[in-house]
Amino acid sequence: MHVVVCIKQVPDTTEVRIDPKTNTLVRAGVPSIMNPYDIHAVEEAVRIKEQVGGKVTVITMGPPAAVQVLKEAVSLGADETVLVTDRVFAASDTFATSYVLASTIQKIAGSEPVDLIFAGKQAIDGDTAQTGPGIAQRMNLPLLTYVEKVRSIDVENKKIVVERRLEGSKQIVESTLPALLTVEKEINDVRYATLPNLIKAATHNPKAWDHTVIEADRTKVGLKGSPTRVGRSFVQQLTNEPGEIIEGTPQEAVVSLVDKLFAEGHLVADR
Amino acid sequence: MSEERFDVIVVGAGPAGLAAAYTMAQAGLEVIVIERGDYPGAKNVMGGVVYRRPTEDVFPDFWQGKSSPVERNIVKQSLWLMNKDAAFSIGYGSAQFKAEEGYNAFTVLRAKFDQWMAAQVEEAGAIIINETTVTDLIMEHGKVVGVRTSRDDGDLYADLVIVAQGVNNLLVQQVGLGVDLKASQAAVAVKEIIALPTGVIEDRFNLEKGEGATIELVGESTMGLTGTAFIYTNKDSLSIGAGALVSQVQQKGVNPNDILENLKEHPMVKPLIAGGETKEYMAHLIPEGGYHAMPKVYADGVMVVGDAAQMVNGMHREGSNLAITSGKLAGLTAIEAKERGDYSSKTLSRYQQRLEESFVLKDLKKYRNLSHFIDDNTHLFTEYPEMVLAASHELMTVDGTPKGDKFKAMFDMVKSKRSLWQITTDLYKGWRAVK
Ligand SMILES: Cc1cc2nc3c(=O)[nH]c(=O)nc-3n(C[C@H](O)[C@H](O)[C@H](O)COP(=O)(O)OP(=O)(O)OC[C@H]3O[C@@H](n4cnc5c(N)ncnc54)[C@H](O)[C@@H]3O)c2cc1C
Numbered sequence: 008m009h010v011v012v013c014i015k016q017v018p019d020t021t022e023v024r025i026d027p028k029t030n031t032l033v034r035a036g037v038p039s040i041m042n043p044y045d046i047h048a049v050e051e052a053v054r055i056k057e058q059v060g061g062k063v064t065v066i067t068m069g070p071p072a073a074v075q076v077l078k079e080a081v082s083l084g085a086d087e088t089v090l091v092t093d094r095v096f097a098a099s100d101t102f103a104t105s106y107v108l109a110s111t112i113q114k115i116a117g118s119e120p121v122d123l124i125f126a127g128k129q130a131i132d133g134d135t136a137q138t139g140p141g142i143a144q145r146m147n148l149p150l151l152t153y154v155e156k157v158r159s160i161d162v163e164n165k166k167i168v169v170e171r172r173l174e175g176s177k178q179i180v181e182s183t184l185p186a187l188l189t190v191e192k193e194i195n196d197v198r199y200a201t202l203p204n205l206i207k208a209a210t211h212n213p214k215a216w217d218h219t220v221i222e223a224d225r226t227k228v229g230l231k232g233s234p235t236r237v238g239r240s241f242v243q244q245l246t247n248e249p250g251e252i253i254e255g256t257p258q259e260a261v262v263s264l265v266d267k268l269f270a271e272g273h274l275v276a277d278r
Numbered sequence: 279m280s281e282e283r284f285d286v287i288v289v290g291a292g293p294a295g296l297a298a299a300y301t302m303a304q305a306g307l308e309v310i311v312i313e314r315g316d317y318p319g320a321k322n323v324m325g326g327v328v329y330r331r332p333t334e335d336v337f338p339d340f341w342q343g344k345s346s347p348v349e350r351n352i353v354k355q356s357l358w359l360m361n362k363d364a365a366f367s368i369g370y371g372s373a374q375f376k377a378e379e380g381y382n383a384f385t386v387l388r389a390k391f392d393q394w395m396a397a398q399v400e401e402a403g404a405i406i407i408n409e410t411t412v413t414d415l416i417m418e419h420g421k422v423v424g425v426r427t428s429r430d431d432g433d434l435y436a437d438l439v440i441v442a443q444g445v446n447n448l449l450v451q452q453v454g455l456g457v458d459l460k461a462s463q464a465a466v467a468v469k470e471i472i473a474l475p476t477g478v479i480e481d482r483f484n485l486e487k488g489e490g491a492t493i494e495l496v497g498e499s500t501m502g503l504t505g506t507a508f509i510y511t512n513k514d515s516l517s518i519g520a521g522a523l524v525s526q527v528q529q530k531g532v533n534p535n536d537i538l539e540n541l542k543e544h545p546m547v548k549p550l551i552a553g554g555e556t557k558e559y560m561a562h563l564i565p566e567g568g569y570h571a572m573p574k575v576y577a578d579g580v581m582v583v584g585d586a587a588q589m590v591n592g593m594h595r596e597g598s599n600l601a602i603t604s605g606k607l608a609g610l611t612a613i614e615a616k617e618r619g620d621y622s623s624k625t626l627s628r629y630q631q632r633l634e635e636s637f638v639l640k641d642l643k644k645y646r647n648l649s650h651f652i653d654d655n656t657h658l659f660t661e662y663p664e665m666v667l668a669a670s671h672e673l674m675t676v677d678g679t680p681k682g683d684k685f686k687a688m689f690d691m692v693k694s695k696r697s698l699w700q701i702t703t704d705l706y707k708g709w710r711a712v713k
Contacts, residue, residue, distance in 0.1 A: 202410065202429040206282050206310070209405040 008061030008162055010052040011115060012125040013108050013142065014045035014080060016073040017132040030240045032132075041076040044127025046083070048190050050197045051157060052125050053084035059162050061122075062086045064115060068096060068107050074213050082200035082208035089115070093217040095225055100233035101133070105141025107228055110221040112146065123160075123167070124187040128153055136189070143187035151182055155191040160184075284308045286612055287425050287436040289412045289449060291318035293328075294584025294601035295442030296395040297336045301609025303402035307616055310434070311396075311404060312427060314411040319392025322444075323469055323562035324598060325508050325517055326386045327352065327492060332599040336606050337398060341384055347394035348384035349512035350490025351375070358546070359663040360497040365546040366666045367493075376489065385490050385510045385517070387471070415439060415449050415580065421622075422453060422579035437621045439580045440608055442601075445563045447573070447586040455582060456573020461528060462653055463567030465505055465592070467521030468534045470542075472554035476514050482550055483511055494595065495520075497663030499541050501532060504656050507541050508595070509550060516551060518542065521564055523653070534561065566592045569646035575633065576626040581608045591641050593648055600638050607632040651711040655704065661695050 018037045026033050041049075052063045065080040067073050068091040077088035091111050099107065112121055124146075126139035136152070143150035156170040158179070165184040170177050172191055200208070218225060226232060253260045253267075268274040286302055288295045291313035303309045315321050328348070333340055341348045354371025374380035396406055414426040416433065424435035441449050445464065450456045474482075483491045490511045499507035505522030520537045527534060541547055565571065565588040572589070575582045583589075584601035591600065611629040615621045633639045652658060669688045679687075692701075 199429065201431040202407070202427055202434060203282070203431050205407050205410065205429065206405065209407060 008055060008059050008122050008160070009119055010055060010061065010063050010123045010125065011112055011121050012045070012048050012052045012063065012065045012080070012085070013112075013139070014049065014065055014067050014076055014127070015042045015130045015132075015138075016040070016067060016069050016076045017042045017130055020131045025242055027242070030242055039072065039075065041079050042127050042130045042132075044129060044131075044190060044192060045076075046079075046197050047192050047194050048125040048127050048188075049080045049083050049085060050195050051190060052123075054195065055123070055157070055160060056084070056086075059160060062119075064089065064119075066091060066108065066111050066115070068092070068099070068104055068111070071215075077213040078208045078211050081211045082204045083197070084200075084204055088211070088213040090213045090215045091217075091221060092215055093228075095218050095229050098230040098233060099228055100235035101135050101137035101141055102234055103228045103232035105138050105145055106232065107218075107221065107223055108138065109142045109145040110223045111216065112142070114216070114221045122162075122165070122184050124148070124185065126187065126189045128189045128191055139187060139189040146187070149182040149186040150189075151180060151186055152189045153191055154188045155193045157188075157194070282310075282434075284310045284434070284436040285616055286310075286438045286440060287312065287434060288440045288442055289425060290442040290444055290584075290586070291315075291392060291396055291399075291406060291408075292322055292442060292444055292584060292601065293392070293395065293598050294444075294586070294605040295440065296392070296399050297602040297605030298440050298442060298583055298609040298612070299399045299404045299406075299605075300336060300395070300402055301606050302612050303399060303404035305609075305613045305616075306403075307613065309404035310436075311399065311406045312410050312412055312425065312434075313406060313408050314428075315408060317393060317408050318396040318406065319389040321560070322388040322392055323467070323560045324386070324388050325469070325492075325510055325519065325595060326388055326391070326598070327383050327510065327595065328386050328391070329383050329596070329599045330381050332603045336602055337395060340394070341381065345394070347391040348386055350385050350485075350488060351381050352383045352385065352490045352492055353485070355492045356494070358493055358495040358497075358499070359666050360495055360499050360544065360546070361664050361667045362498050363545055364667045364671065365495070365544075366663075366670050371491075376486075385492070385512050387512060387515075387517075412443070412449065415441075415453050417453065420578060422577065437579070438612055438615060440605075440612070441580060441582045441586050442584050442605065444585045445565050445588075447582070450573050450582050450586055453577065453580065455575075455577060455580075456588075459563075459565065459567060459571065459588070461525035462523055463565065463571045463588075463649070464524050465521040465564045465566050466524050466527055466534050466561065467505075467519055467564055468538045468559070468561045469517060469519030470538065470556050470560075471512070471515045471517055471558040472551050473515045473557050474551075474554040478553070479511050479514070479516065485511065495541070495547075497659060497667075498544065499537075500659065501537050501540055502656075502660040503527065503530060503532060503537070504652055504659050505537075506595070507537075509547070515557060516554065518547075518551060523566065524563070525653075526656070564592065564597065565590045566649055568592070568649045569639075569642040570649075572642070575604075576623055576629050578623045578626075579621050581611065581626055581629050583608045589638060589642065591645055593645055596641075600642075603636060603638050604633060607636060607638075645711070647711040651707055655707070657696070658704070665692050665695055 019040045024033045063085045064087045065085040066089045129136035153172040154169045155172045158168040168181045285307040288299045288311040299309050299311045353375040356369025358365040358367045411428040412425045416424040493509040495507040500522045503522035503526045507520035510517040583604040589600040590597040615625045
């Protein structure tokens with residue numbers, strides 16, 4: 008079983024502030040971490056390897072500093088890692104990123120067939136939840152999002168059964184392999200790294216691939232390959248103004264509330 | 279158990295452990311450092327003054343260049359004797375300290391300083407593993423052969439273990455090299471980092487750009503307990519702290535936080551820190567037992583360096599330099615042991631010899647009786663500061679009293695506090711203690 012996990016290095020959003028003037032994230036001095044959902048994806052891949060045997064390859068697209076999260080993945084039990092890094096990738100949106108990652112996985116599969124692909128449910132810096140599905144679409148693979156449990160894997164018949172989280176319920180799905188799964192945090196508890204894995208991580212050197220290695224079309228990456236345009240970003244101001252309490256019987260209160268809503272333009276009469 | 283084997287395992291990434299690791303890694307030994315903090319320096323506490331020569335001896339040029347971890351070059355140092363509302367200050371500053379070749383000491387913040395040293399150590403080829411606690415030394419046939427850690431699969435073997443775990447040296451006790459510190463052999467210190475703009479610091483301490491100052495404070499600064507307090511200037515913060523013997527803190531039922539709060543409210547201190555924002559608060563022990571409290575520093579397969587071996591010269595607030603130098607000397611000994619393929623106590627006794635030949639044991643021996651002397655004479659921290667301050671007050675107050683009468687009043691005041699015989703005895707004993 009060869010499992011590939013796509014991870015991302017993100018700013019620790021619990022420590023990010025917003026610049027009140029430009030309405031953009033202040034990233035300076037904010038520590039970089041592995042996207043929290045991705046940690047669970049790596050853990051699940053390692054658990055599957057432990058259960059059925061095989062190998063875990065972890066990939067990320069990012070700047071050279073992203074080797075840090077790949078090393079962390081090794082400390083969690085990953086075997087091999089690839090950093091896809093190239094100036095031409097800068098400013099890629101989820102559309103272009105999924106192209107880069109899909110090309111990378113195809114390159115890996117060229118020498119060693121891939122049976123299963125993991126990604127986090129979303130990245131905490133953009134919260135789009137688009138990259139994983141984008142990769143599945145590009146590779147024409149079954150997509151299982153919001154997975155909170157892998158029930159069983161049948162290596163011989165190439166089948167997987169998972170539980171997907173839906174609002175207020177769950178869905179049990181069987182799929183053929185290879186497939187792409189995006190995971191919730193509930194899928195597992197991440198175990199502490201063992202000492203041998205920590206030592207391995209400390210000396211680990213990820214492979215670094217640029218766009219030529221993954222045979223990516225330059226026009227499909229970076230700003231050129233990214234259809235997303237940010238129109239405007241603004242900060243939702245939360246005010247602390249005290250609310251108004253409307254007195255009277257329920258009937259009276261409703262009438263006076265509706266009047267107020269009309270008066271302030273929140274409700275408009277339909278003539 | 280890890281299949282990796284190392285020549286040496288270093289326990290603790292403080293100045294002592296990192297100096298040892300650096301020395302050995304540079305000579306090509308396979309070295310692994312195990313540190314329990316999130317990163318080296320994460321929770322480490324120091325005033326912190328580091329001394330140029332001993333530090334440079336291991337990490338050349340550490341004070342130079344853009345990535346240097348030092349805060350300010352210290353150009354003047356002073357000592358304040360304090361009572362409740364006054365301070366008598368003496369100090370020494372010199373132009374020599376201002377010229378590069380005369381740089382003598384620097385202030386540092388440990389989080390930055392330790393990480394900087396750790397980066398050098400990694401560059402030299404050693405591995406540093408964080409967030410991992412060594413819980414036991416593994417012994418076989420009376421010889422230390424490895425460490426057990428808090429991690430799963432956490433046993434690790436090596437030819438040699440260097441214990442650099444700082445003042446709480448449980449591992450040293452575990453293998454019978456030393457016993458636990460007595461309450462009279464350790465000081466508990468609390469420290470805050472207070473942020474202030476660079477310019478404000480330079481104005482208040484009368485410094486030129488980039489220069490630093492230190493103040494040691496004795497007397498009311500520790501509420502009369504045996505100990506000292508300090509205020510050091512960093513780039514854009516002050517380090518202010520106070521420490522007192524654990525035995526006294528316990529005896530008098532004083533909360534160490536209150537000592538620091540009391541100090542911050544002192545009328546001579548308050549204006550120095552006014553308007554600053556407290557960024558960090560921390561507490562730590564300092565070994566104060568000196569030479570007599572030292573454990574045996576080597577045995578088969580193991581050496582002990584730095585605070586773990588109680589190598590602190592409290593009188594001169596020196597610890598980092600003894601840590602770094604002892605780490606280096608242990609490192610040199612390890613290199614020899616590797617060459618000989620013999621890590622027995624016979625080879626490792628060279629470490630003890632090296633310490634004896636260096637300032638480390640020479641100084642610790644010289645001051646070996648000082649802590650007893652101070653411990654037995656707590657009035658040094660109460661009566662003498664009071665005397666000096668009362669005398670100074672008398673002298674500084676211009677009120678029409680003839681000077682001759684003033685001197686007589688001062689003399690009477692001193693005698694009323696302590697007889698001349700007692701004072702002579704104090705001086706003699708003090709001199710004996712460092713002779
Ligand atoms: C408030 C204060 C002010 C001081 N001021 C000065 C000063 O101005 N100048 C000066 O020279 N000295 C000063 N000292 C003394 C100086 O800090 C110490 O002497 C010096 O830090 C000793 O270095 P070390 O490497 O031996 O120990 P430490 O710096 O204590 O480092 C020990 C390391 O080991 C790690 N560790 C501990 N146990 C384990 C374990 N079981 N497993 C793994 N890792 C472990 C710790 O996390 C730590 O990183 C001061 C001390 C204090 C507390």
